[in-house]
Amino acid sequence: MATFEQHIHPAPTTFLSKYIFSFDHKVIAKQFLWYGIFFLAVGGMMALMIRWTLAFPGEAFPIIGTMLFPDTHGVIPPDTYAMLFTMHGTIMIFYAITPILIGAFGNFCIPLMIGARDMVFPTLNMLSFWFAVLSAIILMSSLFTPLGAAAGGWTSYPTLSTVIGSPGVGQTLWALAIFVVGISSTLGAINYITTIIVLRAPGMGYFDMPLTVWGLWLTAILNAIFLPVLAAGVLLLIFDRVFGTTFFLAGAAATSGSGDPVLFQHVFWIFGHPEVYILILPAWGIVSDLLSFFARKPAFGMKATALSMTTITILSTLVYGHHMFTTQMSPLLTQSFMTLTMTISIPSAIFFANWLGTIWKGSIRFTSPMLFSLGVVFVFGLGGLTGLYLGTVTTDLYLHDTYFVVGHFHYTMAASVLLGGFGAIYFWMPKMFGVMMNECLAKVHFWLTMIGLNGIFMGMMIVGYAGMHRRIYNPFVYEYLQKLIPINTFITYSAILMGLSQFIFLYNFIHALLKGEKASDNPWEVGTLEWTIPSPAPHYNFKEIPVVKCGPHEFGNPNLKNGRDYQYQTEQLVEG
Amino acid sequence: MSFAIMYFISSAFADTHMSFWERISPPKDISVNGHLIDYLFHYTTFFNIVFFLLVCAGLFGFSYLYAKKRHPIAYYTHGNKKIHVIVATLIGAFVFFAIDLNITRMSSNDFSKIFANFPKKDEDVIKVEVLAQQWMWTFRYAGADQVFNTDDDVITTNDLRLPTGKKVVLELLSKDVIHSLFLPNVRQKVDAMPGRISKMWFELTTPGNYEIACAEMCGTHHYKMASKFKVYSPEDFQRWLATANQMALAENDLANADYFWGWQWEE
Ligand SMILES: [Cu+2]
Ligand SMILES: [Cu+2]
Numbered sequence: 042m043a044t045f046e047q048h049i050h051p052a053p054t055t056f057l058s059k060y061i062f063s064f065d066h067k068v069i070a071k072q073f074l075w076y077g078i079f080f081l082a083v084g085g086m087m088a089l090m091i092r093w094t095l096a097f098p099g100e101a102f103p104i105i106g107t108m109l110f111p112d113t114h115g116v117i118p119p120d121t122y123a124m125l126f127t128m129h130g131t132i133m134i135f136y137a138i139t140p141i142l143i144g145a146f147g148n149f150c151i152p153l154m155i156g157a158r159d160m161v162f163p164t165l166n167m168l169s170f171w172f173a174v175l176s177a178i179i180l181m182s183s184l185f186t187p188l189g190a191a192a193g194g195w196t197s198y199p200t201l202s203t204v205i206g207s208p209g210v211g212q213t214l215w216a217l218a219i220f221v222v223g224i225s226s227t228l229g230a231i232n233y234i235t236t237i238i239v240l241r242a243p244g245m246g247y248f249d250m251p252l253t254v255w256g257l258w259l260t261a262i263l264n265a266i267f268l269p270v271l272a273a274g275v276l277l278l279i280f281d282r283v284f285g286t287t288f289f290l291a292g293a294a295a296t297s298g299s300g301d302p303v304l305f306q307h308v309f310w311i312f313g314h315p316e317v318y319i320l321i322l323p324a325w326g327i328v329s330d331l332l333s334f335f336a337r338k339p340a341f342g343m344k345a346t347a348l349s350m351t352t353i354t355i356l357s358t359l360v361y362g363h364h365m366f367t368t369q370m371s372p373l374l375t376q377s378f379m380t381l382t383m384t385i386s387i388p389s390a391i392f393f394a395n396w397l398g399t400i401w402k403g404s405i406r407f408t409s410p411m412l413f414s415l416g417v418v419f420v421f422g423l424g425g426l427t428g429l430y431l432g433t434v435t436t437d438l439y440l441h442d443t444y445f446v447v448g449h450f451h452y453t454m455a456a457s458v459l460l461g462g463f464g465a466i467y468f469w470m471p472k473m474f475g476v477m478m479n480e481c482l483a484k485v486h487f488w489l490t491m492i493g494l495n496g497i498f499m500g501m502m503i504v505g506y507a508g509m510h511r512r513i514y515n516p517f518v519y520e521y522l523q524k525l526i527p528i529n530t531f532i533t534y535s536a537i538l539m540g541l542s543q544f545i546f547l548y549n550f551i552h553a554l555l556k557g558e559k560a561s562d563n564p565w566e567v568g569t570l571e572w573t574i575p576s577p578a579p580h581y582n583f584k585e586i587p588v589v590k591c592g593p594h595e596f597g598n599p600n601l602k603n604g605r606d607y608q609y610q611t612e613q614l615v616e617g
Numbered sequence: 618m619s620f621a622i623m624y625f626i627s628s629a630f631a632d633t634h635m636s637f638w639e640r641i642s643p644p645k646d647i648s649v650n651g652h653l654i655d656y657l658f659h660y661t662t663f664f665n666i667v668f669f670l671l672v673c674a675g676l677f678g679f680s681y682l683y684a685k686k687r688h689p690i691a692y693y694t695h696g697n698k699k700i701h702v703i704v705a706t707l708i709g710a711f712v713f714f715a716i717d718l719n720i721t722r723m724s725s726n727d728f729s730k731i732f733a734n735f736p737k738k739d740e741d742v743i744k745v746e747v748l749a750q751q752w753m754w755t756f757r758y759a760g761a762d763q764v765f766n767t768d769d770d771v772i773t774t775n776d777l778r779l780p781t782g783k784k785v786v787l788e789l790l791s792k793d794v795i796h797s798l799f800l801p802n803v804r805q806k807v808d809a810m811p812g813r814i815s816k817m818w819f820e821l822t823t824p825g826n827y828e829i830a831c832a833e834m835c836g837t838h839h840y841k842m843a844s845k846f847k848v849y850s851p852e853d854f855q856r857w858l859a860t861a862n863q864m865a866l867a868e869n870d871l872a873n874a875d876y877f878w879g880w881q882w883e884e
Contacts (some may be wrong), residue, residue, distance in 0.1 A: 120837045194834045200811055201794040206751075206836055291812025292790070302795060302810060336683070341696030342705055367797060367808045367832075369815045372733040376725050383717040390712040394705045395696065397675035402692035403683045415676060422672045426665040429717070433724040435654050435732060436661065439643070439804040442797060442832040503641045506658075508801040510832045513840035521644045521801060521828050524635060597691035606691070 047158040047240070049581040062171075064163035065580055066148045069170050071473065073144030074466075076173065078550075080136035082543075087129040089540050092497075094122055096526075096533035098515045119514040123192035124211075126512060128184075130195030131215065133455065134320065135222045136177055141462045142323040143226070143264070144173065147233055147257045149473060153571035153578060154251050156242025156587040161235045165228045172225035176218045183214035191215035194512060196309060199289035199302040203281050213282050216275040223272035226264050233261035242570065244589035248344055249610070251569050251593040255347045256326020259354045263319045267312045267358075274308035303368050310361035318357045320454050321421075324461025325350060325392070328414045330593070331464055332396055334567045335411035336403025337606055339594040342395040349388035349395075356385050366437045375434050382432035389425055393418075404597070408565070409483035413464030416491055417457050420498075424452030427502060445505025448498045456494045463490070463546065470553065471560030475577035478553040486545045493539025500532035568609040569593045587611045644801045647823040647848060651804040653727045657720065664716045732805070735818050736784050738884050742818075743779060746879050747789040749796035749809035751835060752842040757879050760862050766879035768871055771861040775844040777829060779821055780854030786818045788883060797833035800846065806832050814883055824848045 053059040063069060093102050094117050101107060101115030110117060117125070148166065152159055160166045183190040188209025193202040202212055237258045241250065250258075280286040281300075288300040333340035340346060362370060362378030370378075396418055405411065427449045430436045440446060463486070470478050504525045509516050516522045516529070563572040570587055571578065588611060595608035600615045608615065646652060682688065694701070736742045746757040746765055756777050760769035779785050789798055789809040798817065799806040807817040831842035849857060870876055 119840070123834075123837055123839075192837070198795055198834075201835060206794045291810075292792070299812065301812065303813070336691065337685075338691040338693070339695045341694070342701060343695065344697065345702065345705060367806055368810070369807060372729055375733070376728065379724065380721055383721050384713070386717050387709045387713045390709040391705050393672065394708045397672070397679065398696050398701065398705065400679045400683060401675070402688070402694075403679070404685050404688050404691040405680060405683050406685050407680075415680065418672070418676055422669055422676075426669055429661050429665065429720060430658060433657065433661070433720050435724045435727045436658050438732065438806060439654050439658075439801075441806060442799070506643060507641050508643050510799060510830055512834040515840055518841055519828055519830060519843060524640050528640065594695075597693040599693055 047586060049158065049584075052580045062167060064159070064167055066152050066160050066163070066166060067473070067578055067580070067582075069166050070145045070147075070149035072170050073140040073148060073173070074473075076170075076177070077137050077139075077141035077145060080132050080177070081141070084129050084132040084137050085540055085543065087125045087132070089536060090117055090125050091122070091129060092533040092536040093117070094514065095516065096530040098517060120189065120192060122514045123194075123512070124184075124190045127191050127194055127197075127215075128180075131180070131191070131219075134195065134316070135219065136173075136180070138320050138454070138458050138462070139222075139226065140173060142320065142458060142465075143257065143260060144170070144229065146253075146323060146327070146462075146465050146469070147229065147261070149469060150251075150253050150571070151233055151236055151257055152240070153472070153574075153582060154254050154569055154593075155237060155240060155245060156570045156583060156589065157236065157240035158582050158586070160232050161240055162232045165232050169225045169229040169232070172221055172228065176221035176225060179214050179221060180218035183211040183218070186210045186214065196313070197275075197278070198309075199278065199281065199305045200291075202278060203289060205290070213279060216279045216282070219275045220272050220279070223268040223275075226268050227272075230261040230264035230268070233257060234265060237261075242587045242589050245610075248347065249589055249592050251326075252329035252340060252343065252346060252350075253323070253326040255350060256322040256324070256329075259350055260319050260322040263315045263322075263354060263357070267315045267319070270308060271312035271316075274305055274312070277308075278305065303365075306365055306368060307361075310364045311358075313364065314361040315354075315357045317450070317454060318354060320458050322350060322354070324417060324458045327461050327465050327468075328417045329392070329396065329399070330569075331410050331414040331468060332399045332418075333594040333596065334565060335406045335408055335414070336400045337406065337596045338399060338403040339592070339596060340395070341398030341401070342391075343592070343594060346392045346395045349392040352388040353385060356381065356388070360385065360432075363432050363437070366434050367441050379432060379434050383429075386425075386429075393422070393425075408467075409478070409480055409487060410464045410468035410565075412484060412487045413460045413467065416460045416487065417464070419491075420452050420456040420460060420494070423499075424449060424454075424457060427452065440505065442511050443505035444501045444509045444511060447511055448501030448503075448505055451494075451498045451501065456498060459494070460490070463487075466550070468565065469571075471564050471576045472571050472578055474554055474557075475560055476553045476557030477560045477564060478549050478557065482545055482549040486542055486549065489542035489545070490539055493535050493542060496535025497532050497539060500528055500535065504528050504532070566605070566607055568595055568607045568612075570610055573609055573611060590614065643804070644827070645823070646802065646804065647821055647825070647827065648803040648805075649820040649822055650727075650731050651802070651819075653731065654804040657723055657727070660723070661716075661720055664720075668712065668716070735816060736786060740784065742784040742786050744882060745777070745779075745785065745787050746882075747777075747787050747798060747809065748792060748878055749789065749798070749831070749835075750792035751794065752831070752838040754798070754829065754831075754842070754844040755878075758858065758861075759882075760865060765882050766877050768869060769862060769866050770869070770879060771858065771865045772869070772876075773861075776847070777844055778847045778849060778854065778857060780849050780851045781821045781824055782851050784818060784820045786816060788880075789815045789817070790880070792878075794835045795833050796831045796835045796842065799830045799832035800827075801830070802827045802846070808833060814880070816883075821848050824850050824853070 106115030190211040277288040360382040560576045591614040600617045748755040756773045758771040791809040791811045796809045827846040829844040829846045
């Protein structure tokens with residue numbers, strides 16, 4: 042067990058050491074949170090511009106359009122459109138979701154939930170954040186280069202992403218930014234993995250860890266293994282672009298030697314499929330915990346849930362070929378990837394059943410974190426099931442690269458992760474900042490977001506099934522897509538609704554920080570370790586390192602006599 | 618709130634005579650095997666709906682029944698009794714065997730027996746070479762001599778013409794970046810890549826005018842990389858090809874090295 046001596050260090054005193062170059066996992070978590078929310082806003086704004094173009098081609102983007110695109114009187118030009126969807130994808134994945142779910146909540150929750158005073162490598166932790174900042178600066182600076190930012194899609198397939206298709210320096214900076222963000226995530230991942238292995242409080246076995254920690258742990262493992270793969274891929278891309286190598290060039294495009302553009306797709310998706318799970322696993326973990334916390338009932342089949350998540354993690358490394366069916370791999374390979382992909386549904390169905398099992402016969406408190414968690418069950422159900430069409434090779438021949446794919450992966454990666462992330466913010470706000478957010482506003486935020494995102498992503502799947510393909514500036518140059526104008530308009534209205542409703546969140550968040558109601562130590566009446574200490578958590582976390590005596594989800598034990606319906610993990614399990 | 622949504626929906630769909638169902642349907646299937654893909658889509662959708670309704674029944678049903686005010690005391694269980702494990706495993710197994718394996722089997726069959734089962738060497742098929750480049754499609758027919766890259770090849774730009782009633786095989790190559798030939802009416806697409814030839818085959822059923830799109834992001838004007846797609850009856854096709862062949866012989870600019878972009882047909 043933990044053989045590390047964890048000292049209490051004196052609190053930092055200067056502004057720099059306390060807020061900027063802090064070693065404290067809670068401060069780094071908040072830095073990642075601000076960073077992530079900022080980029081969520083940037084990426085969201087880009088999404089609105091994309092949606093505007095699709096619904097109202099040729100019309101000026103309202104309010105800020107003429108300022109941003111003066112040459113075209115506010116209309117988004119086609120090359121800018123390509124930059125927008127490229128940057129939207131890149132930013133949302135690496136600069137919004139990753140920092141919020143993994144950077145902020147990974148950092149905040151892991152030490153607090155396993156009873157540690159900090160991460161095992163605080164310096165790596167700090168470096169992880171500053172590498173992320175460096176990466177963001179590189180990426181954003183690419184917007185101001187002569188030919189603009191990268192515009193080949195977030196997947197940046199060669200040869201489009203080589204100098205043949207993207208001569209500007211923006212694409213090189215994109216690759217460099219991804220490389221640097223890879224360093225950041227890998228540093229964080231090593232830290233998380235090690236911390237969870239060595240710093241668990243005495244008495245805490247792996248199955249006594251909250252499922253949040255399980256999710257973050259599996260995510261960190263995938264990150265540590267697969268981000269270096271992506272980094273290798275973009276490094277070779279940089280070589281091709283800058284030093285004239287031909288790793289990814291072939292045919293007439295290759296002046297000397299001969300590489301293969303499809304090689305990049307293999308490298309990219311070996312990373313890319315696990316990346317989906319890198320993003321979703323923390324949300325799954327958080328939702329599994331929150332469902333139990335607010336159903337006031339132990340997480341149903343907790344071990345099975347943890348093992349299902351582990352199985353999915355392992356399977357996720359074996360299925361990436363389903364992204365490449367249209368490159369015409371050998372039929373045997375195609376069929377193998379299809380079959381392997383389908384096996385993922387076994388563990389998925391099991392933990393889905395466990396989620397429903399958790400709320401079955403519970404005593405559900407519909408707080409805002411609970412609403413968001415139930416929302417995740419709904420949207421992830423849709424996202425997971427619609428994946429079947431894309432894992433199946435023949436339907437994928439039709440649906441690949443259409444908006445059906447866009448709708449599907451937004452349900453899994455965007456909707457589920459976003460709702461999970463919001464649930465986490467509402468839930469840990471008191472422990473993070475010592476204040477409560479307004480429940481009523483939170484619920485309005487939930488319902489508007491939920492209506493908006495289902496309008497958007499359901500709409501996308503519908504237009505995709507009707508044949509509308511991806512990444513097109515103006516779908517209506519095609520006659521067969523003209524009937525989709527009203528549905529595209531509807532999607533855009535839904536996006537505007539969803540975008541506007543985020544202001545409710547922003548107001549609530551900032552209002553809570555400035556003059557929110559002070560939180561008690563355990564406002565949600567939950568027994569995991571972070572709720573045994575004051576709110577907000579002091580810089581040393583635990584005065585005494587806690588000793589864990591029971592699981593994280595001890596609710597509703599009929600033998601409890603002290604008037605509470607829950608037990609702290611530091612308490613001996615009450616038995617009859 | 619709901620009023621506002623109703624307003625959006627009704628305003629969005631008010632201006633037409635098309636039913637909502639028609640509007641969201643894929644374009645007309647004009648191929649012999651496209652219905653296999655449509656069928657599998659509907660088959661999957663049926664099971665998905667059943668399964669999702671079950672999820673919703675659990676989600677909304679339990680949320681209603683076990684809300685705190687109706688069910689103040691939770692049932693204390695860790696869900697690790699034998700019966701719980703059996704039920705969860707059964708659900709997992711049911712989904713896998715009843716839905717997934719079925720779909721996989723059907724799709725695998727269709728794929729290996731049809732979509733990836735290219736016509737044999739000696740079969741009489743229409744052969745077309747497709748060159749993709751930013752941002753146009755060029756199509757090459759072998760002409761009267763049945764050999765590609767010779768003087769009498771018929772070449773068209775952004776205009777693919779094919780007959781019904783005969784298998785068609787396309788071979789694709791890209792000159793610059795990766796593109797993807799998407800025939801919505803045939804329910805198929807395949808990437809056109811630099812340095813390696815990809816193939817697609819199908820057989821058409823219905824003459825008419827259709828469209829072809831590029832489905833893979835290929836640069837700024839990706840959205841405009843469209844091609845006309847004209848399907849003839851066999852007689853009309855022969856007539857057109859014969860005329861085009863005459864014109865090709867008269868007009869092909871053989872001095873231009875770019876003319877010989879074709880390749881030896883790969884069997
Ligand atoms: Cu995948
Ligand atoms: Cu193209």
